[in-house]
Amino acid sequence: MKILKKLLSHQELGTQLDLYSFHEIAPGAPFWHPKGMVIFRELEKIIREALDRANYQEISTPIMVRKDLFEKSGHFKFYKDLMFTVKNDNQTFVIKPMNCPESTIIYCSKVRSWRDLPLRFSEIGRLHRKELSGVLNGLFRVRQITMDDAHIYARQNQMIDEIDNLIKLINNFYKIFGFKTSYYLATRPDEAMGEKSLWNKAEDALANALKQNKIKYEIQPKEGAFYGPKIEVHVKDSLDRAWQLGTIQVDFNMAEKFNLSFVNQEGKREKPVVIHRAVFGSFERFIGILVENYQGAFPIWLSPVQVKVLNLTDRNEKYAANITAKLTADGLRVELNTANETIGKKIREAELEKIPYILIAGDKEEKTGTVAVRERGKGNLGTEKLEKFKSKILSEIKKKSA
Numbered sequence: 235m236k237i238l239k240k241l242l243s244h245q246e247l248g249t250q251l252d253l254y255s256f257h258e259i260a261p262g263a264p265f266w267h268p269k270g271m272v273i274f275r276e277l278e279k280i281i282r283e284a285l286d287r288a289n290y291q292e293i294s295t296p297i298m299v300r301k302d303l304f305e306k307s308g309h310f311k312f313y314k315d316l317m318f319t320v321k322n323d324n325q326t327f328v329i330k331p332m333n334c335p336e337s338t339i340i341y342c343s344k345v346r347s348w349r350d351l352p353l354r355f356s357e358i359g360r361l362h363r364k365e366l367s368g369v370l371n372g373l374f375r376v377r378q379i380t381m382d383d384a385h386i387y388a389r390q391n392q393m394i395d396e397i398d399n400l401i402k403l404i405n406n407f408y409k410i411f412g413f414k415t416s417y418y419l420a421t422r423p424d425e426a427m428g429e430k431s432l433w434n435k436a437e438d439a440l441a442n443a444l445k446q447n448k449i450k451y452e453i454q455p456k457e458g459a460f461y462g463p464k465i466e467v468h469v470k471d472s473l474d475r476a477w478q479l480g481t482i483q484v485d486f487n488m489a490e491k492f493n494l495s496f497v498n499q500e501g502k503r504e505k506p507v508v509i510h511r512a513v514f515g516s517f518e519r520f521i522g523i524l525v526e527n528y529q530g531a532f533p534i535w536l537s538p539v540q541v542k543v544l545n546l547t548d549r550n551e552k553y554a555a556n557i558t559a560k561l562t563a564d565g566l567r568v569e570l571n572t573a574n575e576t577i578g579k580k581i582r583e584a585e586l587e588k589i590p591y592i593l594i595a596g597d598k599e600e601k602t603g604t605v606a607v608r609e610r611g612k613g614n615l616g617t618e619k620l621e622k623f624k625s626k627i628l629s630e631i632k633k634k635s636a
């Protein structure tokens with residue numbers, strides 16, 4: 235009979251694998267250790283690469299801004315209790331709980347022509363929300379949030395293409411992790427701003443883009459935001475748990491509140507449509523989900539340490555160090571363990587760290603320029619030339635499979 239292993243929480247795995255920690259000194263704000271930061275950086279890398287290919291432009295806006303910006307956007311009225319404020323020089327500042335209003339400042343920094351649109355501003359922004367201490371929960375519910383955010387400023391007739399692009403972007407991204415997706419379309423609530431005809435247009439654009447991608451979806455009647463309809467993407471992880479991650483929201487409010495415009499083909503001012511979108515929401519929550527999803531056994535491209543090199547005897551210490559240096563020089567994340575312990579103990583330690591590959595260097599391997607390879611979950615694979623091993627795992631990393 236198969237014995238089911240006890241699943242560990244991301245808090246337990248974070249400690250065990252030395253990824254991050256939480257401290258009373260900063261409730262709701264994780265401390266990222268070097269190994270956790272590797273995961274964070276890999277996610278930043280893949281999202282940035284995808285956005286560069288999709289013609290986004292990255293921006294960065296201040297963490298602290300004067301309160302009146304959030305009053306103008308209407309956020310302060312609704313989210314006042316969630317915002318941290320700071321007083322200085324008789325002025326009140328807020329620590330931004332979202333990036334949206336600040337992105338409009340960059341949009342408005344010059345006159346935009348219809349030719350400039352769509353403008354896709356992405357931001358990996360650090361946000362703060364005053365969550366009650368009772369609801370804080372590891373990486374799942376934090377006060378300091380890093381969003382993979384973007385705001386797209388488009389003409390009305392570009393809306394459907396933009397939403398279509400977003401659905402493809404989100405789908406491709408989740409495929410990397412093997413997540414199954416389900417889609418929801420949230421429509422106009424009773425209390426809504428903007429003309430009804432505009433809402434219909436936006437809802438149609440969202441629905442058509444879903445149909446164009448042959449995506450089945452459910453309608454969530456009247457569940458849209460007061461400022462526009464949205465698509466929400468839920469995923470199921472390997473443990474069959476559902477998470478709400480991606481979101482695509484059409485917004486009529488921002489253009490109105492901030493008087494956004496572009497010069498259209500007739501030379502007249504026209505309002506752009508704003509689309510807010512997040513692919514995986516927050517880095518913190520997404521990493522928490524990944525840690526639990528993989529139970530710490532990350533695919534090689536995401537593993538904080540990809541290869542562990544162990545020497546069999548003291549005589550092989552130098553050879554093991556050479557192997558480590560060669561692999562590191564090719565961009566691999568490698569650790570060397572030359573502790574004066576039995577090889578059995580060193581292998582067990584590396585296995586507990588869930589490292590994808592363990593290389594053992596003894597006299598035989600040193601003589602032939604080879605390494606004895608052990609793969610996570612598979613055990614001993616026999617000896618291999620170092621160069622061959624290296625090119626094999628470099629191509630495995632490039633594939634970025636789940």
Ligand SMILES: [Zn+2]
Binds near residue numbers: 333334384385510511
């Ligand atoms: Zn936004």
